[in-house]
Amino acid sequence: MIGQAVALQSDVPFPPEVGDFYLPSIVPWDGLNSLWFTKITALVWISTAILIIFFLTAYRKPKMVPGKAQWLAESAYGFVRDNISIEMLGAERGLRFAPYLASLLLFIVFNNLWSIVPIAQISPNSHIAFPAFLALISYVLFNYVGIKKFGFRKYMRNSLIPPAPWFVLPILIPIEFFSTFLVRPFSLAVRLFANMFAGHMLLLVFTLGGFAILQANAKLAAFSVLSWLMTIALTLLELLVIFLQAYVFTVLTASYIQGAVSEEH
Amino acid sequence: MAGDPPSQDPDKTPDATPTGADLGWTALSYLIGGMAVWGFIGWLVDRWVHSGGITTGIGVVIGCAGGIYLVIKRIGAPPPGSGSS
Amino acid sequence: MDIAAGVSGSLAAIGYGLAAIGPGIGVGLIFASYIQSTARQPESSRMTLPFVWIGFAVVEALALFGIAFGFIWATGS
Numbered sequence: 411m412i413g414q415a416v417a418l419q420s421d422v423p424f425p426p427e428v429g430d431f432y433l434p435s436i437v438p439w440d441g442l443n444s445l446w447f448t449k450i451t452a453l454v455w456i457s458t459a460i461l462i463i464f465f466l467t468a469y470r471k472p473k474m475v476p477g478k479a480q481w482l483a484e485s486a487y488g489f490v491r492d493n494i495s496i497e498m499l500g501a502e503r504g505l506r507f508a509p510y511l512a513s514l515l516l517f518i519v520f521n522n523l524w525s526i527v528p529i530a531q532i533s534p535n536s537h538i539a540f541p542a543f544l545a546l547i548s549y550v551l552f553n554y555v556g557i558k559k560f561g562f563r564k565y566m567r568n569s570l571i572p573p574a575p576w577f578v579l580p581i582l583i584p585i586e587f588f589s590t591f592l593v594r595p596f597s598l599a600v601r602l603f604a605n606m607f608a609g610h611m612l613l614l615v616f617t618l619g620g621f622a623i624l625q626a627n628a629k630l631a632a633f634s635v636l637s638w639l640m641t642i643a644l645t646l647l648e649l650l651v652i653f654l655q656a657y658v659f660t661v662l663t664a665s666y667i668q669g670a671v672s673e674e675h
Numbered sequence: 676m677a678g679d680p681p682s683q684d685p686d687k688t689p690d691a692t693p694t695g696a697d698l699g700w701t702a703l704s705y706l707i708g709g710m711a712v713w714g715f716i717g718w719l720v721d722r723w724v725h726s727g728g729i730t731t732g733i734g735v736v737i738g739c740a741g742g743i744y745l746v747i748k749r750i751g752a753p754p755p756g757s758g759s760s
Numbered sequence: 761m762d763i764a765a766g767v768s769g770s771l772a773a774i775g776y777g778l779a780a781i782g783p784g785i786g787v788g789l790i791f792a793s794y795i796q797s798t799a800r801q802p803e804s805s806r807m808t809l810p811f812v813w814i815g816f817a818v819v820e821a822l823a824l825f826g827i828a829f830g831f832i833w834a835t836g837s
Contacts, residue, residue, distance in 0.1 A: 572748050581713070581741045589701075589708040589745075597704065658696065665697035695809055702813045703820070710824055728832050735828045739821045746817035752810035 424622035426614040431536060431607075450534045457520035457534075461513075487512050490660065498664040507667060510551075511660050514544065518602070518656035525610055525652065526645050533652075536606040538599065545599035548663040556670030569670070598662060605655045609648045616641040698750055705749075706742040713738025772834040779826035786819035 423430065433448040468483035476484060490512040496504035518535065525533035534540050556565045570586050571579065620637035623630050717734015724730065767774075794812045798805040 572745055574744065574748055578741075578744065581737060582745055584712045584716075585705060585709040585738065585741050585745060588712045589704045593704045593708050597700070662697055662700065695812075698809075698813055699816070702817050706817055706820055706824055710828055714828060731832055732829065735825070735832070739825065743817045743821055747814050750810055750813045752807070752814075 422618055422622045422625055424618045426611060426618055430614065431532070431610075433532070449530070450532065450537060453524045453530055453532075454521065454534045454540070457517070457524070461516055461520060486516060490515050494657075494660055494664050498661070498668045503667075503671070507664070511664055514548075514663065515656050515660040518544070518659055519653060522606060522652040522656060525606060525613075526648050531613075532610055533606045535602055536610050538603045541599040541602040541606075544602070544659070545595045548598060548666065549595035552663070552666040552670045555667055559671050565670070594666060598659060602655050602659055605651055609644075609651055612644050613641060613648065616644060702746045702750060705745045706739065709738035709740075709742025709745070710735050711738070713741065770834065772830040775833075776826045776830040779830075780823055783819050783823035783826075786822075787816060790815045790819065 433450060435445065435447050436449060436452060437447055439447070464479070465483055468479040472480055487508070491504070491508040494515075495508040495511050498504070499507055521535050521540065522533045524530040525536070553565075556569070559565070560568060569590050570583055572582050572586060574582055616637050620634040620641070623634045623637065714731060714735040717731040717737075720726075720734070721728060721730040790812060794805075794808060797808055
């Protein structure tokens, strides 16, 4: 297996390394096939399946007085539609983008939730590929919406030329270009990735550290328990971070769409 | 929320969410982006004229000034007396 | 007997650590005053928010200078 760290004198792989994030294949294939079907792939499939099946069955026979599943689905969708989409994009455009933003938020939340569920315990978003593609989709989306509304030249003029006197524009335009077209997708992806990666790493350090302390010197068991109590506290923190990062990703996507279609100056 | 009137113009919704977090990230990205872009240009000029780091520093300062100017122009308040929000 | 006492390691790191004190306090003051003013008069929050970002940008510029010049002026060791 790639990346087994050198342990102290014991079998506990401590400290955890980046290589520990590369999981082995679930099915014992070899060659290149042994790289793609890991626990991460299975978790992404399961969360997608949960989302699709839940929303399909919750709306199977919608009633005026909703049952539990329908109420849950309506609450989740209504939260995104009212507080994120319509608030940032206005009534009519907000309704158009609400399905995508709701899917985005719930997909990120369900993927992130695996990082605190036992047995799974790693979020697929701690591999840069998944946040990178979500950020790429958001990037293409807000540029496409802006170009479709204004045409390419006017959209570029709106987003690159700030309201400033003409002689300082050469200093400002590279900054605007860098900030709007390079930093935005990169920071969307890296913010989500780094939070999930660091959270998983922290949980690994405190969990494996407890075991490593025990195996190194059994009389220090009190510190092991302390380490495991920190793990519990960090799991609660991770729960907060999961929802917060999904919310921030969705809000920023909505804000970029709003910025792309707004008439500046 | 429940009692809010819908926005007048579909494209003029205010940019500040109740948390304003997206404005914060924009401000930070203008600052860091300004320093990065002009620091990089300054570094290229440095390698061209072999000035030992001075032009890199000048580029960083110019970029920082540009970033602050952009933050003020894009996110800052219009001067008082030009109409209420 | 000559005993030479010195600090080995990166001076740039120490410099950055000292340089980050001021902006840290400054950003805290800005947001503290925004929260206080919003608590006293909530209707003013939308009007004062742009000033928060202007102040934040100017104060944070110094902290970012600290990072950037830490690399530019690093002499190694």
